[in-house]
Amino acid sequence: MTVIKSLRTGLLLLFGLLCGFVRAQDPSAFYIANEGVLVSDGGMKIMFDPLFPNTYGQYLLPPEEMKQAMFAGEAPFDSVNAIFISHYHGDHFSPEEIYHLMEAQPDIQLFAPNQAIIAMRSAASDSGSAVFDRVNSVNLGFNDSPVTFRNNDLLVEAVRIPHSGWPNRMLDVENIAWRVTLNDNATILHLGDSDPNDDHFAIDAEYWDERAPNMAFPPYWFQATPTGRNILVNRIKARSNVGIHVPNTISADPILRPQELRGRDLFITPGETRLIPTN
Numbered sequence: 547m548t549v550i551k552s553l554r555t556g557l558l559l560l561f562g563l564l565c566g567f568v569r570a571q572d573p574s575a576f577y578i579a580n581e582g583v584l585v586s587d588g589g590m591k592i593m594f595d596p597l598f599p600n601t602y603g604q605y606l607l608p609p610e611e612m613k614q615a616m617f618a619g620e621a622p623f624d625s626v627n628a629i630f631i632s633h634y635h636g637d638h639f640s641p642e643e644i645y646h647l648m649e650a651q652p653d654i655q656l657f658a659p660n661q662a663i664i665a666m667r668s669a670a671s672d673s674g675s676a677v678f679d680r681v682n683s684v685n686l687g688f689n690d691s692p693v694t695f696r697n698n699d700l701l702v703e704a705v706r707i708p709h710s711g712w713p714n715r716m717l718d719v720e721n722i723a724w725r726v727t728l729n730d731n732a733t734i735l736h737l738g739d740s741d742p743n744d745d746h747f748a749i750d751a752e753y754w755d756e757r758a759p760n761m762a763f764p765p766y767w768f769q770a771t772p773t774g775r776n777i778l779v780n781r782i783k784a785r786s787n788v789g790i791h792v793p794n795t796i797s798a799d800p801i802l803r804p805q806e807l808r809g810r811d812l813f814i815t816p817g818e819t820r821l822i823p824t825n
């Protein structure tokens with residue numbers, strides 16, 4: 547009887563999914579801190595810049611309880627498939643903590659710029675550790691063409707965008723904008739600390755036209771400046787944007803923010819979430 551019942555429920559669910567009145571869980575984004583974000587779609591989970599040691603006096607650190615849940619593989623950080631690192635700066639990446647997380651969670655793949663991987667090898671107790679079999683490094687120079695990886699149900703695309711401050715400072719930083727498509731369903735763009743100058747995007751105009759993200763995570767200075775907003779609207783064309791890297795002086799209450807950030811969607815409080823719009 548129970549078998550028949552669960553068979554009937556299963557068939558109803560399948561029928562519902564086929565007809566579109568039952569939706570598989572919508573993709574969503576969960577804010578960790580600074581530029582740290584967890585994205586889930588169906589059974590798939592990825593994280594961007596989840597562990598880092600420095601606030602530089604103005605950014606939030608990942609809360610201690612979130613870090614413990616990551617290392618223990620507890621919700622919402624259970625079954626994470628991949629981690630993406632934007633660049634090797636102390637408010638984005640801890641070589642030691644990411645190495646230890648990879649040791650603790652043996653199914654996680656890491657995607658990171660070569661500069662970060664070199665730092666992780668020197669931080670590792672065993673630089674030949676099997677952890678490095680799960681590391682995918684990109685080695686992109688200034689103005690190099692984007693690269694693509696296929697990893698089961700993840701389509702991973704990477705392009706180097708100069709770090710903010712270009713052309714005066716931090717020219718040597720390999721800052722990677724990761725464009726990741728989960729389950730051929732939701733495309734997510736994480737811009738790291740990209741510089742909001744259209745020259746960096748114009749050279750890969752076709753690349754940006756090829757796949758509009760369902761959700762983009764630009765550092766808040768893209769939303770705060772006309773040049774940045776122009777890139778979001780005319781190059782990246784994401785369905786939705788949530789600003790990250792927001793200093794702790796910016797209020798969660800839009801009225802208390804500087805005018806240019808009042809109408810913008812920003813990640814401010816660790817643990818807050820957004821649904822990612824899909825078709």
Ligand SMILES: [Zn+2]
Nearest residue numbers: 635637638739
């Ligand atoms: Zn930063």
